[in-house]
Amino acid sequence: MTVTDNHTEHQDHSGAHHEAPEVVDGRQRLAIWLFIGGDFVSMGALMFTYLYLRGVNTTNGWMSIVGMPTQGRTLATLEAGDYTPITNIESKLSTSLNWEIVLALVVSAAILWIGERQLRAARTNDRSFPFYAILASAVATVAIWLQLEQLQKVPQYFVSSNDSSVLMHTTYGSAMMALGTSVIIHAVILILLGIGLTIRSARGVISHDRWFQVRLVRFFWVWVAVSSVILGGMTTLFAGH
Amino acid sequence: MTTTLEHLTPVGAVPAGGGFHRRLNFFTALISGGLFAFIAWALSHHFLNSDGRGFSDQVTVLASIGWVLGFELGIGALTPIGRWIIGKDQVHDDELYLAGKNMGVRRHWKYCTDHKVVGVQYIVVTAILLGAGGILAMGIRTNLMTPGLHFVNQQVYNSFLSVHGMLMILALIVAVAGPWANFVVPIMVGARDMAFPRLNALSLWTLVAAIPLLLGSLAIGGLDMGWVTQAPISEQTGVGFDLFAMAIVTFTISTTVAGINTICTVMTMRTKGMNLERLPIFVWASVVAAALGLYAFPFFLVVMSFNLADRMVGTSFFVASQGGTGWLQENLFWLMGHPEVYVILIPAVGALMEITTVFARKPLFSYRTALGSMVGLAGLSALVWAHHMFTTGWAPSLGGPFMVTTEMISIPTGLMFLVILGTLWRGNIWMRLPMYWVFGFLFNFIIGGVTGIYLSDIPVDNQMHGTMFVVAHFHYVFVGSVLFGAIGALCFWYPKVTGRFLDERLGKLSFWLVFVGVQVTFLSMFVSGLRGMPRRYSSYEMIFEHTNLVSTIGAYTIMAGMLVLLGAVITSWTGGEPSGPNPWNSKTLEWLVPTPVPLENFEVLPVITSDPYTYGEAQ
Incomplete structure (x- = not known):
């Protein structure tokens, strides 16, 4: 390898080097796309799980289970003899609530995107961006709240196992819990990022001429919204067996 | 001829930055991890239903999450994330401190x-x-x-x-x-x-x-x-x-x-x-x-x-x-x-x-x-x-x-x-x-x-x-x-x-x-x-x-x-x-820099003019 020496960047000779914000931004953009790529594989694994379990429908357990719904019962009442196994209970979750969660995530992404456009279009220091960032975070919080409500409705059953009763979910319920938990984890990350953007823009670290990080966050935010649309579509189109 | 001892010996002052990181190292991470694991264990015993399904598994998983979070906090790995969120980015001295400048072997026990x-x-x-x-x-x-x-x-x-x-x-x-x-x-x-x-x-x-x-x-x-x-x-x-x-x-x-x-x-x-x-x-x-x-x-x-x-x-x-x-x-x-x-x-x-x-x-x-x-x-x-x-x-x-x-x-x-x-x-x-x-x-x-x-x-x-x-x-x-x-x-x-x-x-x-x-x-x-x-x-x-x-x-x-x-x-x-x-x-670049390798590797960045494997070719 033949090399020649060359000063390609300013140095203050105290061990520090400075890179242009555009260079750092390019690097961070690649990183966020790679992260989204990894997240895409995770989403693929969740979708594979959902469709596979629905497809094989082992022991007809996709949406029903040989057991007793837990509503109004406890393990003690079962042990007292109130246990008549029943099957074929459809346990499909609310489609409309699913789409409300999707809507909340899409709206939060749109709010952040609008905020970013305003920030980038501003010629002077635009003080409205913190409002957009915190609003987007608030809407993402609504998505979490709705998702938690949805998760609470995943039916749980007492089923017989090795001479005792245990709590179980159908495979549909299990897959929906996995998807819901994934949404919550992503939304929590969005909220942290949104709060970070709010504080940073309020402190002037983000401004009309330093908006790169807003774009990075927006990439991820939009990806979360898009993935929620895909998952919402899948769970709507391919629910019952 | 440079030696390992030179590599490990501080040759100047440790940078003034670092903030909270100055107090953190592997041992604080162990203590913090153990503490967080214990807290998670105690809280899960208090709040979870011990007769419920998978209680032992839930306690174990929560305690291990506590361990990981506590360890990362104790070593300082989460500090940059926290500082990003509150808008207080690290300054130049902090970065030099985190890079272990003039810190000798101590830096190997730290978040460097x-x-x-x-x-x-x-x-x-x-x-x-x-x-x-x-x-x-x-x-x-x-x-x-x-x-x-x-x-x-x-x-x-x-x-x-x-x-x-x-x-x-x-x-x-x-x-x-x-x-x-x-x-x-x-x-x-x-x-x-x-x-x-x-x-x-x-x-x-x-x-x-x-x-x-x-x-x-x-x-x-x-x-x-x-x-x-x-x-x-x-x-x-x-x-x-x-x-x-x-x-x-x-x-x-x-x-x-x-x-x-x-x-x-x-x-x-x-x-x-x-x-x-x-x-x-x-x-x-x-x-x-x-x-x-x-x-x-x-x-x-x-x-x-x-x-x-x-x-x-x-x-x-x-x-x-x-x-x-x-x-x-x-x-x-x-x-x-x-x-x-x-x-x-x-x-x-x-x-x-x-x-x-x-x-x-x-x-x-x-x-x-x-x-x-x-x-x-x-x-x-x-x-x-x-x-x-x-x-x-x-x-x-x-x-x-x-x-x-x-x-x-x-x-x-x-x-x-x-x-x-x-x-x-x-x-x-x-x-x-x-x-x-x-x-x-x-x-x-x-x-x-x-x-x-x-x-x-x-x-x-x-x-x-x-x-x-x-x-x-x-x-x-x-x-x-x-x-x-x-x-x-x-x-x-x-x-x-x-x-x-x-x-x-x-x-x-x-x-x-x-x-x-x-x-x-x-x-x-x-x-x-x-x-x-x-x-x-x-x-x-x-x-x-x-x-x-x-x-x-x-x-x-x-x-x-x-x-x-x-x-x-x-x-x-x-x-x-x-x-x-x-x-x-x-002929690859890592061999063309001094040993020990300086903090930022190159005094000036090189410009490459040929491929890395020119062995046997006329120079």
């Missing part, structure tokens, strides 16, 4: 962002993982020395098998990519550091946090389903599984962060003139392995999470009686499991190619073939996972296609092999210590590779699946090939890290002990397998006695070789023969 320090930390972590896995291997082999020996009871034996497998897999995933993608890759591409130094340190310390979880699984009852976490056994085994699974979840986070960092460093921080065709082949190997890891490890995360959910909250992903299926577990696991083999193998082969070209004093034979073979391996590895499931009954109609894709993978593998042979051909071979490991690799990889082709054929696999033949095959790949690559890389770059040669005499002794030990251990294991001995059994019929005794003797020989190597590494670190900055007369 200097990629060279992280590389050394990875060497130590790899040694710990290999050491712990090796001790368990010796327990296993001692138990199998004679039939019915019961050196350990069967439950402990099963736990040893499971944890040995996972420890060694994790060790080999990081054995080359950890130390050398950190220490040398940034210098090789002409960069001052990794793209994201703080994430780099985060990935290292996240890996460190995972190790006690994995070892701790032995202490709380162990687990008995093998490293593949086979359902439904993984649903039924003790709480040791929860720590085991949490260790893997933690590890996948570490690897994902590290992979993104490696790719970004190479793609965005190359110096002027370092175009993609001038990248040293080890850099490409690191990038391809990192990209493959980004594809593979999310499956690992998902399958372990599902296992935990089944145990903790009553989901039924893998519970066939309630609608789930063990095939889902196998599919998700092997969608990760086979690409992971190449995440392990490709960096090792890349390092050996680098060594070969230097010590054969020849350009790399067909650079593009080398690169194409790595990319081909990575691509095909995503299409072969079901060959691990030929005997399970899953999708028999897909057996043929998966057999073909598996056999096709021998093409890029063979090309990689030919690249090394072609580079050696008519080379002026300089037989120093690193070259021993190259030749050892070539010998072992032929055996590991060819037996892999046998196993890819469904009729043979139907006979051999679950036998010691399979164990011997993959140990020839992992120990005989990858570990040889990792040790070769250590011998090669050791002078750049320490300024001293690794002791050649001890190194060669180590090589011959390990090389002979591998043949003795695993060739006889092939015989055990061909005679029908199943894997994972703690005792066996008399017919297998002699081959098992020979395997155990071989295993002890490997252990002796590894201990000699450890001794050589430790004694040479401060007492080895000084090497100077470029002892091998190599």
Whole structure:
């Protein structure tokens, strides 16, 4: 390898080097796309799980289970003899609530995107961006709240196992819990990022001429919204067996 | 002549920055991790229903989450994230402090962002993982020395098998990519550091946090389903599984962060003139392995999470009686499991190619073939996972296609092999210590590779699946090939890290002990397998006695070789023969900077005007 020496960047000779914000931004953009790529594989694994379990429908357990719904019962009442196994209970979750969660995530992404456009279009220091960032975070919080409500409705059953009763979910319920938990984890990350953007823009670290990080966050935010649309579509189109 | 001692001795004032980090180190991380684990344990006992399903599993998982968070807080890995959120970014002095400027050996115990320090930390972590896995291997082999020996009871034996497998897999995933993608890759591409130094340190310390979880699984009852976490056994085994699974979840986070960092460093921080065709082949190997890891490890995360959910909250992903299926577990696991083999193998082969070209004093034979073979391996590895499931009954109609894709993978593998042979051909071979490991690799990889082709054929696999033949095959790949690559890389770059040669005499002794030990251990294991001995059994019929005794003797020989190597590494670190900055007369950039390598690697960034392998050409 033949090399020649060359000063390609300013140095203050105290061990520090400075890179242009555009260079750092390019690097961070690649990183966020790679992260989204990894997240895409995770989403693929969740979708594979959902469709596979629905497809094989082992022991007809996709949406029903040989057991007793837990509503109004406890393990003690079962042990007292109130246990008549029943099957074929459809346990499909609310489609409309699913789409409300999707809507909340899409709206939060749109709010952040609008905020970013305003920030980038501003010629002077635009003080409205913190409002957009915190609003987007608030809407993402609504998505979490709705998702938690949805998760609470995943039916749980007492089923017989090795001479005792245990709590179980159908495979549909299990897959929906996995998807819901994934949404919550992503939304929590969005909220942290949104709060970070709010504080940073309020402190002037983000401004009309330093908006790169807003774009990075927006990439991820939009990806979360898009993935929620895909998952919402899948769970709507391919629910019952 | 520069020496290790100069490398470790502070030559100026420690920067004034650092803030809260000044108080943090490995020991505060241990204390904080323990404290958070205890708090999580106490809170979960207080708030969770102790009569509910999976209570013990929930407590164990929450306590391990507490451990990881506490450890990361205690080492300072989460501080930059917190500072980003509150808008107080680190200033220049903070960055110099975090890079360990003028801090001497202390920086190795801290959250240090200097990629060279992280590389050394990875060497130590790899040694710990290999050491712990090796001790368990010796327990296993001692138990199998004679039939019915019961050196350990069967439950402990099963736990040893499971944890040995996972420890060694994790060790080999990081054995080359950890130390050398950190220490040398940034210098090789002409960069001052990794793209994201703080994430780099985060990935290292996240890996460190995972190790006690994995070892701790032995202490709380162990687990008995093998490293593949086979359902439904993984649903039924003790709480040791929860720590085991949490260790893997933690590890996948570490690897994902590290992979993104490696790719970004190479793609965005190359110096002027370092175009993609001038990248040293080890850099490409690191990038391809990192990209493959980004594809593979999310499956690992998902399958372990599902296992935990089944145990903790009553989901039924893998519970066939309630609608789930063990095939889902196998599919998700092997969608990760086979690409992971190449995440392990490709960096090792890349390092050996680098060594070969230097010590054969020849350009790399067909650079593009080398690169194409790595990319081909990575691509095909995503299409072969079901060959691990030929005997399970899953999708028999897909057996043929998966057999073909598996056999096709021998093409890029063979090309990689030919690249090394072609580079050696008519080379002026300089037989120093690193070259021993190259030749050892070539010998072992032929055996590991060819037996892999046998196993890819469904009729043979139907006979051999679950036998010691399979164990011997993959140990020839992992120990005989990858570990040889990792040790070769250590011998090669050791002078750049320490300024001293690794002791050649001890190194060669180590090589011959390990090389002979591998043949003795695993060739006889092939015989055990061909005679029908199943894997994972703690005792066996008399017919297998002699081959098992020979395997155990071989295993002890490997252990002796590894201990000699450890001794050589430790004694040479401060007492080895000084090497100077470029002892091998190599032409890649890491050898053209001083040893010890300065904090930011280059006084001025170089401009590259030719490819890295111009050996034998007129200058």
